[in-house]
Amino acid sequence: MIIFTANYKRFLMKKLVIFILLFVHHLTFSQTTILSGKIIDSKDKSPLIGVNISVNSSYGTASDFNGEYTIELNNGENAINFQYIGYETQKLIIDAESGQNYIKNISLNSTSTEMDLVVVSAGKFEQKLEEVTVSMDVIKPSLIENKNSTDLEVLMNQSPGVQVVDGQANIRGGSGWSYNTGSRVLVMIDDMPLLSGDRGTVNWNMIPMENISQIEVIKGASSVLFGSSAMNGVINVRTAYPKGEPETKVALFSGIYDRPSRDGLHWWGDDTRSFQGMSFSYAQQKNNTGIVFGGNIYSNDGYRGGYVTNTESSKFPGALPVSEKWARFNFNSHHNSKKISGLSYGLNANVTYLHQFQSLIFQNDEIGYTPIGVPDGSKPALFTQFMLNVDPFIKFRNTNNNTLHSYKSRFYRDNHAPFLSERAFSDVVFQEYQFQKTRPEYKFKKPNRKQVFTIGLASNYVKGDYKDVYGHDMIYNGQLQEYTAIDAPEIKQLFNYSLYGQYDLKFNKLNVSLGTRLEHFNSYKDNYLVPVIRSGINYQLLKGTFLRSSFGQGYRYPTIMEMFVETDYDPMYIYPNPDLDPESGWSAELGIKQLIKIGEWKGMIDLAGFIMHYDDMIEFSFGNWGAPTDGLVGFGFKCINIGATEISGFEFSLMGEGKIGIVDVTLLGSYTKVNPIILDPEASYGKFYVLGIENDINYINSSYDQSGVLKYRHENILKFDVNLDYKRIMTGLSFRYNSLMRNMDLVFGSDQFNGGSGPGAVDIGILDSRERMLNGDKIIDFRIGYHINDELTFSLIVDNLLNREYQHRPADLGPPRAFTIKLNAKI
Structure with a gap:
């Protein structure tokens, strides 16, 4: 038997008490303390996705697709930061007790001005505009509403450095005139391309103008993240997500064309040429599901002559009735899973039908609104078009390890039916998987530091099916009475696969971006494996002063139409070129951006110098490519x-908004100077035959101006838009100046097309038209409106206020003055 003394018993009791106290203390500290809640926009109550939440700057998490978050706290005082780009940072102090759970719902205030812009396109993650490493502009939806832009093509002509001619977008002179075929600018909706499969063209009518959050324009080669067709830049349309409260928007408008400045253009006599349309959208977020649907209906009698909508023209009796019409319906949806936190999925769709008329060149300068071939019974350039895209997507955001998995796809059908011809079918199937890993600020345990690594796989399948255009067994190669058989099945296909990666680092005042892409083309001609790279740097020199530099490569494979098209818009022919090679190039830039603040008015001033280099550049050229028995004795267009070419220059832009005194002032302006040159003017890039004699064709013998300037470029571009709001009155003014296109195809300035004699000679009068426009185009648009209340606005819009005659390009006149009345309603 063991006998304990009293002293030993006291010793054991003391040890036991200490053990119990330590055990209880351990249990207390091992109990988890949780903070959770939901983060919303303070104004519209919509959930905010991806808000960074950090505790004591040492660890953190992010809000999910429902705006909800959960994070552990330490015992004692915790300093919690809620940070989100475009919103004011909110700080919260919690003196946490062990085992106690806390619920804190957070409302974040957006920054007070639209100049605190957040963009996604530059790096496929959210960044402040002033911190991106490339030249980038943002167009807000207010400009769409104020100007009554019926499609995005009209609006983009107001964007700095951007021009759209015949549907073809170019940035800083990166393209000439290609009749909306083979775009070097990639137009996207929500990060997915919207280029037709056979033509590589933009169907601007498909873009839901009534549901745009903002438009982001990247300038320069962007092929690393976006692939082929992004050689000259990217126009990314970001659609709006539904907010907390249901919202309905309706716009109604109607207008007429005024009498042109010259009597010869006024072909419609006493008739009225009118246009009208409406658009609508409805958006609602209910529980975890958001839906948006909208549409647009538009009808335009047009200002070009020879065809009449409902009545016969006194000048052209018996002309074929035609007008421009389209209708579009779009639907967007997304659902945030309740069962799996961070999972979201949805389906977007768009259906568009249009009936349209196209004009290659006018019949002659005297009657410049009348296209060639009218009214002599030739086949007009009329067509109907049915377009459909269906876009399923799924995303998973893991807030614990800051990763994002994203899969998106698009099926795009373009059914194109020219007048008196068989239908053309074009399909595009686009798929992309993307993984993104973010190391946020709290992981560094130091402020202003962040890493984003992006990697992705993409595939693009293109099919063109058009017997009348692509399926000829014999294709004329330019030599008199000599044809060459080529393998030209009716269906043309192109497979494109790519792997890309990009690393972005924010380190205090420095932002760095590095990326590469590998693309494989399996085509109707050959197989290509092409690597491209990009890099960029942005450094904050002073408060509000940001210096940037970037370099990027690009590569574009020719479209089906550029290689195989053989058709006619009587009497004009378009000829094929199955030997067309891909084009490649690079661009570099040095720029500086300065933020400015004058009282309550905030803005940005940007100055950039740039250079773009292209090898094997593809151009739409007019020449003697055909047989003498063809229309215009073989003259026509061919790609x-x-x-090698080079385009250099500089661009100055200014944007801002806010109050100056008691007036809200919004300003967007720019001046772009470009120097587009060919590097080897005497290099032969084709052959044509005249009376059986072979001739080499080069820049010198095919250009109207032999100074080295590339064809169909405006070398000086000035534009601005200013909008003033005072109480219930709104007024605005837009201005656009384009210098004369100094160079064009030689035949447009030859006697053959300007009153000469000989076989096939026609008096189109292009030189007469140019003579009147030596000082370039100066176009002013004016608008004035009245806010009846917070929901209704009535406005009067006058386009081409001074009723000036101007040209988009040689032999194509712009519209005369037009008056529009418009009613906007928001419910």
Whole structure:
């Protein structure tokens, strides 16, 4: 038997008490303390996704697709930061007790001005506009509403450095005139391309103008993240997500064309040429599901002559009735899973039908609104078009390890039916998987530091099916009475696969971006494996002063239409070129951005110098490519490689908004100077035959101006838009100046097309038209409106206020003055 003394018993009791106290203390500290809640926009109550939540700057998490978050706290005082780009940072102090759970719902205030812009396109993650490493502009939806832009093509002509001619977008002179075929600018909706499969063209009518959050324009080669067709830049349309409260928007408008400035243009006599339309959208977020649907209906009698909508023209009796019409319906949806936190999925769709008329060149300068071939019974350039896209997507955001998995796809059908011809079918199937890993600020345990690594896989399948255009067994190669058989099945296909990666680092005042992409083309001509790279740097020199530099490569494979098209818009022919090579190039830039603040008015001033280099550049060229028995004795259009080119210049832009005194002032302006040159003017890039004699074609013998300037470029571009709001009155003014296109195809300035004699000679009068426009185009648009209340606005819009005659390009006149009345309603 063991006998304990009293002293030993006291010793054991003391040890036991200490053990119990330590055990209880351990249990207390091992109990988890949780903070959770939901983060919303303070104004519209919509959930905010991806808000960074950090505790004591040492660890953190992010809000999910429902705006909800959960994070552990330490015992004692915790300093919690809620940070989100475009919103004011909110700080919260909690003196946490062990085992106690806390619920804190947070409302974040957006920054007070639209100049605190957040963009996604530059790096496929959210960044402040002033911190991106490339030149980038943002167009807000207010400009769409104020100007009554019926499609995005009209609006983009107001964007700095951007021009759209015949549907073809170019940035800083990166393209000439290609009749909306083979775009070097990639137009996207929500990060997915919207280029037709056979033509590589933009169907601007498909873009839901009534549901745009903002438009982001990247300038320069962007092929690393976006692939082929992004050689000259990207126009990314970001659609709006539904907010907390249901919202309905309706716009109604109607207008007429005024009498042109010259009597010869006024072909419609006493008739009225009118246009009208409406658009609507409805958006609602209910529980975890958001839906948006909208549409647009538009009808335009047009200002070009020879065809009449409902009545016969006194000048052209018996002309074929035609007008421009379209209708579009779009639907967007997304659902945030309740069972799996961070999972969201949805389906977007768009259906568009249009009936349209196209004009290659006018019949002659005297009657410049009348296209060639009218009214002599030739086949007009009329067509109907049915377009459909269906876009399923799924995303998973893991807030614990800051990763994002994203899969998106698009099926795009373009059914194109020219007048008196068989239908053309074009399909695009686009798929992309993307993984993104973010190391946020709290992981560094130091402020202003962040890493984002992005990797992705993409595939693009293109099919063109058009017997009348692509399926000829014999294709004329330019030599008199000599044809060459080529393998030209009716269906043309192109497979494109790519792997890309990009690393972005924010380190205090420095932002760095590095990326690469590998693309494989399996085509109707050959197989290509092409690597491209990009890099960029942005450094904050002073408060509000940001210096940037970037370099990027690009590569574009020719479209089906550029290589195989053989058709006619009587009497004009378009000829094929199955030997067309891909084009490649690079661009570099040095720029500086300065933020400015004058009282309550905030803005940005940007100055950039740039250079773009292209090898085997593809151009739409007019020449003697055909047989003498063809229309215009073989003169027509053809896509050719013109060799190495270089486009350099600088751009100055200014944007801002806010109050000056008692007036809200919004301003967007720019001046772009470009120097587009060919590097080897004497290099032969084709052959044509005249009376059986072979001739080499080069820049010198095919250009109206032999100074080295590339064809169909405006070398000086000035534009601005200013909008003033005072109480219930709104007024605005837009201005656009384009210098004369100094160079064009030689035949447009030859006697053959300007009153000469000989076989096939026609008096189109292009030189007469140019003579009147030596000082360039100066177009002013004016608008004035009245806010009846917070929901209704009535406005009067006058386009081409001074009723000036101007040209988009040689032999194509712009519209005369037009008056529009418009009613906007928001419910």
